[in-house]
Amino acid sequence: MSAPDRSRPVCVLVGAPGSGKTTVGRALAEALGVEFRDTDADIEQMAGKPIPEIFIDEGEAHFRTLERAAVAAALAGCPGVLALGGGAVLAEETRAALVGHTVVHLSVELSDAVKRVGLGAGRPLLAINPRATLKQLMDQRRPLYAEVATATVATDGRTPEEIAAEIAALLKG
Numbered sequence: 001m002s003a004p005d006r007s008r009p010v011c012v013l014v015g016a017p018g019s020g021k022t023t024v025g026r027a028l029a030e031a032l033g034v035e036f037r038d039t040d041a042d043i044e045q046m047a048g049k050p051i052p053e054i055f056i057d058e059g060e061a062h063f064r065t066l067e068r069a070a071v072a073a074a075l076a077g078c079p080g081v082l083a084l085g086g087g088a089v090l091a092e093e094t095r096a097a098l099v100g101h102t103v104v105h106l107s108v109e110l111s112d113a114v115k116r117v118g119l120g121a122g123r124p125l126l127a128i129n130p131r132a133t134l135k136q137l138m139d140q141r142r143p144l145y146a147e148v149a150t151a152t153v154a155t156d157g158r159t160p161e162e163i164a165a166e167i168a169a170l171l172k173g
């Protein structure tokens with residue numbers, strides 16, 4: 001059996017805000033016994049402040065610049081499960097960098113996504129009118145998640161553990 005490649009993620013998770021990338025990613029990493037990394041957390045560490053503060057102080061464009069760099073670094077240096085921010089796939093550079101990786105799109109319908117993000121706390125783009133904004137984001141991004149994904153796993157009405165188990169089975173082939 002060949003040794004696992006320590007320089008690339010075993011799985012990259014993409015999907016809309018509230019699809020469960022962070023929650024399922026943690027459960028999957030634990031099930032596989034590998035590290036979990038989340039580019040949103042990397043960006044906060046890099047910037048030294050929470051994401052909402054980056055949006056307030058420097059704006060979304062600056063956040064997206066930090067995000068492109070965080071994704072590139074994580075793709076080259078995370079041997080475990082990697083969760084991307086919900087909007088990371090907006091960058092053409094990031095979509096290109098994902099080619100050749102195992103990328104799982106966690107799909108979610110609007111009704112479950114709205115319930116999960118609630119009033120959008122900690123998610124600056126959803127601070128106003130979360131339901132309408134989420135619908136708009138999801139409509140815009142659905143084709144982008146599909147473009148980068150090597151597999152899609154539905155999350156509606158399922159627990160994070162069930163979803164993580166399905167992904168673990170997929171990864172085993």
Ligand SMILES: Nc1ncnc2c1ncn2[C@@H]1O[C@H](COP(=O)(O)OP(=O)(O)OP(=O)(O)O)[C@@H](O)[C@H]1O
Nearest residue numbers: 016017018019020021022023085086116158159160
């Ligand atoms: N399958 C699920 N069923 C029920 N609740 C879930 C499920 N997955 C995640 N949640 C809950 O939904 C909320 C959002 O989940 P999470 O933060 O993992 O989403 P995300 O995809 O990482 O979002 P973001 O793009 O904003 O980082 C959390 O409160 C989490 O506990």
Ligand SMILES: O=C(O)C1=C[C@@H](O)[C@@H](O)[C@H](O)C1
Nearest residue numbers: 017040051085086087123124
């Ligand atoms: O959907 C988005 O554009 C975002 C999702 C979050 O994961 C964070 O990356 C940030 O709040 C932006």
Ligand SMILES: [Mg+2]
Nearest residue numbers: 021022040083
């Ligand atoms: Mg997350």
